[in-house]
Amino acid sequence: MALKFRSIPKIIFWEFLKTSVFRDLPLKNARFAAQRARNRKGTSKNNRFLEVPFFIAAALYPALIFYFLVIRKTPLRLFSLFIVVFALLAFITGTSVKSKAKGVPFFWNSLLFFGLGVLCLIINSAIILKFYPLLMNVLFLAAFGSTLFSPPSMIFRFAALQDKAIRGSLNEKRIAAYCRKVTVVWCGFFICNGSMAAWTIFSGSDALWSVYNGFISYILIGTLFAGEFIVRKMIQKKMPKSIPLSIFRNNDRPLSTILCYEGAWSDSVCHTWGDFLEGTAELRRRINAVNSEKWLLHCEDCWYFLLAFTALLQCKKEILLSANVSPAYIEEIRTAQKTAPFLTDRIFSEGESPENAFHIPSLLNAMQKTGKPADEGPAINADETSIIMYTSGSTGKPKAVLQRLTEFEADNRFIISKWGDEFLKRKVCSTVSQHHIYGLLFSIFLPFSLGVPFRRRRIEFPEEMEKLSDTEYMIITVPAFLKRAVETERESLKTEVFRDLPPESPSGLNLKSPWIFISGGVLKFETAQKTNEVFGFWPVEVYGSTETSGIAWRQSVNGPEWTVFDNAQISQNRDGCLIIRSPYIKDPAGFETADMVEILEDGRFLLKGRVDSVVKIEEKRVSFTEIENRILQSGLAADVCVISLEGKRQYLAAAVAFNDKGRERFAGLEKREINTFWREYLLQYFENIVIPKKWRYPETLPVDPQGKKKKEDIQLLFSGEAPVQKEFIASEFHGGKNGFHTKTPCSSVYSVVNSNLLDAALTSAGFGGLDREKIIEKTENSVSLEFSVPDTSPYFDGHFPGFSILPAVAQAEMVVRFAARHLGTGINPTEIKRVKFINFIRPGAPLLLKLMKKEKTLSFTINSPLNETVYSTGTVILGDK
Numbered sequence: 068m069a070l071k072f073r074s075i076p077k078i079i080f081w082e083f084l085k086t087s088v089f090r091d092l093p094l095k096n097a098r099f100a101a102q103r104a105r106n107r108k109g110t111s112k113n114n115r116f117l118e119v120p121f122f123i124a125a126a127l128y129p130a131l132i133f134y135f136l137v138i139r140k141t142p143l144r145l146f147s148l149f150i151v152v153f154a155l156l157a158f159i160t161g162t163s164v165k166s167k168a169k170g171v172p173f174f175w176n177s178l179l180f181f182g183l184g185v186l187c188l189i190i191n192s193a194i195i196l197k198f199y200p201l202l203m204n205v206l207f208l209a210a211f212g213s214t215l216f217s218p219p220s221m222i223f224r225f226a227a228l229q230d231k232a233i234r235g236s237l238n239e240k241r242i243a244a245y246c247r248k249v250t251v252v253w254c255g256f257f258i259c260n261g262s263m264a265a266w267t268i269f270s271g272s273d274a275l276w277s278v279y280n281g282f283i284s285y286i287l288i289g290t291l292f293a294g295e296f297i298v299r300k301m302i303q304k305k306m307p308k309s310i311p312l313s314i315f316r317n318n319d320r321p322l323s324t325i326l327c328y329e330g331a332w333s334d335s336v337c338h339t340w341g342d343f344l345e346g347t348a349e350l351r352r353r354i355n356a357v358n359s360e361k362w363l364l365h366c367e368d369c370w371y372f373l374l375a376f377t378a379l380l381q382c383k384k385e386i387l388l389s390a391n392v393s394p395a396y397i398e399e400i401r402t403a404q405k406t407a408p409f410l411t412d413r414i415f416s417e418g419e420s421p422e423n424a425f426h427i428p429s430l431l432n433a434m435q436k437t438g439k440p441a442d443e444g445p446a447i448n449a450d451e452t453s454i455i456m457y458t459s460g461s462t463g464k465p466k467a468v469l470q471r472l473t474e475f476e477a478d479n480r481f482i483i484s485k486w487g488d489e490f491l492k493r494k495v496c497s498t499v500s501q502h503h504i505y506g507l508l509f510s511i512f513l514p515f516s517l518g519v520p521f522r523r524r525r526i527e528f529p530e531e532m533e534k535l536s537d538t539e540y541m542i543i544t545v546p547a548f549l550k551r552a553v554e555t556e557r558e559s560l561k562t563e564v565f566r567d568l569p570p571e572s573p574s575g576l577n578l579k580s581p582w583i584f585i586s587g588g589v590l591k592f593e594t595a596q597k598t599n600e601v602f603g604f605w606p607v608e609v610y611g612s613t614e615t616s617g618i619a620w621r622q623s624v625n626g627p628e629w630t631v632f633d634n635a636q637i638s639q640n641r642d643g644c645l646i647i648r649s650p651y652i653k654d655p656a657g658f659e660t661a662d663m664v665e666i667l668e669d670g671r672f673l674l675k676g677r678v679d680s681v682v683k684i685e686e687k688r689v690s691f692t693e694i695e696n697r698i699l700q701s702g703l704a705a706d707v708c709v710i711s712l713e714g715k716r717q718y719l720a721a722a723v724a725f726n727d728k729g730r731e732r733f734a735g736l737e738k739r740e741i742n743t744f745w746r747e748y749l750l751q752y753f754e755n756i757v758i759p760k761k762w763r764y765p766e767t768l769p770v771d772p773q774g775k776k777k778k779e780d781i782q783l784l785f786s787g788e789a790p791v792q793k794e795f796i797a798s799e800f801h802g803g804k805n806g807f808h809t810k811t812p813c814s815s816v817y818s819v820v821n822s823n824l825l826d827a828a829l830t831s832a833g834f835g836g837l838d839r840e841k842i843i844e845k846t847e848n849s850v851s852l853e854f855s856v857p858d859t860s861p862y863f864d865g866h867f868p869g870f871s872i873l874p875a876v877a878q879a880e881m882v883v884r885f886a887a888r889h890l891g892t893g894i895n896p897t898e899i900k901r902v903k904f905i906n907f908i909r910p911g912a913p914l915l916l917k918l919m920k921k922e923k924t925l926s927f928t929i930n931s932p933l934n935e936t937v938y939s940t941g942t943v944i945l946g947d948k
Contacts, residue, residue: 388502414426447472535578607620896943
């Protein structure tokens with residue numbers, strides 16, 4: 068008889084795969100080794116007592132069969148009984164709860180031994196025992212072959228189990244493709260090896276069966292492993308490397324590797340890895356000579372920024388990043404941070420240089436080049452870094468957002484896993500400041516990690532785009548700049564070109580395979596479409612913020628829906644605003660945005676606008692409240708309201724009501740002189756792009772009883788529209804002898820909500836004329852109702868002829884009365900606060916009212932039934948019943 072010690076003893080094959088296939092591709096297997104050590108500790112000594120003999124027996128199976136049945140002439144049934152008992156004990160041991168090492172493969176292996184033993188015991192034929200090697204080949208072929216049709220392949224699964232960093236890495240697709248080829252090779256081996264095992268079963272020679280299945284097949288397996296190892300190492304060397312800032316070492320890249328370029332790529336003015344190492348070493352020396360743990364950093368030059376940022380991290384300093392370098396703004400940050408030293412590339416006028424400021428170009432120009440390799444810099448611990456990014460806040464002060472390099476690099480890893488190959492094909496250029504998180508991640512950190520050259524200076528004018536035809540570029544930009552660039556280029560090209568442009572035309576600018584990333588605001592579909600006509604590419608939009616980093620993306624050619632990143636989760640609060648949870652957000656409860664959304668069934672979402680006072684002008688995020696507080700700080704204004712308007716471009720406008728000091732200050736001045744004053748005053752704190760472009764000076768601002776400004780009325784101050792019904796007459800201050808005079812009549816979009824009117828409304832007949840409400844959901848302290856307000860309702864009387872809308876006072880009454888009817892509250896509200904009237908309510912519109920009571924506080928939201936439109940939200944403080 069012939070025998071086989073299985074062509075690939077299960078445990079040896081399994082362990083061999085674990086320790087060989089992609090163990091170190093692309094990263095070291097330290098985590099895998101640690102996991103294996105933990106697994107070994109988790110297996111009890113009793114389990115090992117039977118597992119080890121089982122694996123030895125499996126490996127020596129052909130030799131044992133030959134020895135006992137051929138040489139020792141052991142009775143077949145006795146030997147079969149031994150196999151059955153041994154397999155049963157191994158099965159019980161290997162599948163016990165305490166055993167964590169073998170799992171399913173061990174289960175099937177012991178089960179196969181058991182089945183063969185039982186069958187041989189019954190039939191009493193030695194040939195049954197020879198089928199074990201053949202069956203193992205068939206099982207492996209089935210297991211490996213099935214994964215070719217249900218990816219990922221078997222070898223890739225082994226690799227991903229060993230190294231968790233493979234999934235979501237730059238080379239995941241390359242590794243998956245290689246592993247598929249290796250899986251195909253193994254399938255071929257199982258076919259050939261299984262065929263030989265089958266031939267030896269029926270050859271009639273026990274010695275031949277034993278020699279092939281117990282010796283030759285193992286040599287073939289070893290040869291295959293060795294050949295795969297050599298090929299794998301060759302392929303590894305060709306794979307691109309992703310080297311994040313936190314783990315780079317001096318020898319990670321050749322010194323001649325280009326990191327940064329000036330102008331266009333073809334200008335060949337570049338800075339290399341060697342320059343980077345020398346520059347950071349010099350700045351480290353300078354930084355360590357100053358006794359300060361906090362440093363303010365601002366560089367318009369991306370190369371200087373990278374050097375200074377890296378050196379500060381290596382010196383374990385806290386970095387303060389501000390996109391605004393207005394003297395008063397910078398001084399405010401430095402005062403709050405105990406006069407932190409200022410690293411910059413900015414040249415100040417004589418006498419204006421801030422105290423303790425260091426000019427980066429001067430420091431580097433004074434550097435003495437030795438020609439020797441730079442010393443290895445200190446390691447950067449990403450978890451221990453502290454990076455404070457200052458953004459526009461709602462308090463009138465710079466808002467500090469604390470970040471770590473850990474979150475930045477986690478964000479980059481996802482972007483690299485999704486679009487890394489697109490970056491590798493191109494050179495990066497940007498229109499975005501690196502002091503914003505989007506510009507920092509996409510314009511500097513991403514190209515640095517991938518070894519892709521990035522442009523030293525930002526593109527500031529759309530005409531510069533015309534020079535990007537010498538190679539393939541990755542363009543990092545914002546909606547406002549892209550809109551200007553598209554309009555500029557369309558005007559510069561003949562109209563006939565676009566009229567006759569064939570759909571397959573790659574680009575109106577003849578760029579070579581451009582790729583455009585957009586963030587910093589929502590891009591209109593029309594602009595995206597025109598971008599494709601001019602640049603030959605539909606922009607990829609990334610949704611995120613300084614607090615959340617990137618969390619979703621879209622290409623509007625595929626629709627307006629946003630696709631959430633794989634590592635993020637979204638939900639909504641009761642106001643319909645987006646809540647984000649991701650690895651970048653430290654609070655486990657997530658981050659609540661001011662963006663109202665509609666979450667679709669497939670997990671994507673639609674943006675429905677913002678409910679707070681923060682907007683983005685160009686790429687600059689600005690808070691209305693911040694500008695308003697600066698104006699109030701002048702001591703010349705009693706009240707102010709800043710709003711956003713849109714003409715050819717989006718811009719800000721301000722309505723200012725003067726106090727007595729303000730009237731005295733501007734008496735006798737023309738309006739243009741007053742405008743100039745405010746412009747020069749605000750330039751101390753803000754960049755020119757966000758300073759209001761239009762000004763109005765009414766005697767008072769229209770507000771409701773809670774002091775909430777009626778921005779709909781204020782907008783009409785700038786529109787020049789005629790009144791519709793009730794008018795708020797805005798007497799505007801124009802200086803000179805006349806002081807205030809009537810300027811612009813403004814229609815009252817909603818009736819003024821004050822206590823007297825509210826009391827009157829609560830006794831009106833409007834509520835009784837509503838269409839019967841339908842209860843959707845009700846609990847002890849909450850209720851959801853569907854209803855509508857017919858066009859015959861008294862609520863619409865006077866609001867307004869020709870364009871009826873439901874006034875705010877009516878909405879307040881409905882909230883209070885529905886609460887009294889369904890939640891048992893009183894109808895004597897003492898205060899209405901945090902009210903937002905977001906969209907007009909027209910007659911007959913189906914409405915969904917959600918009420919929630921907590922003690923004497925009643926929160927409400929009025930939506931459309933499918934939540935695609937939010938009409939109003941707010942809180943009512945209830946009085947006694």
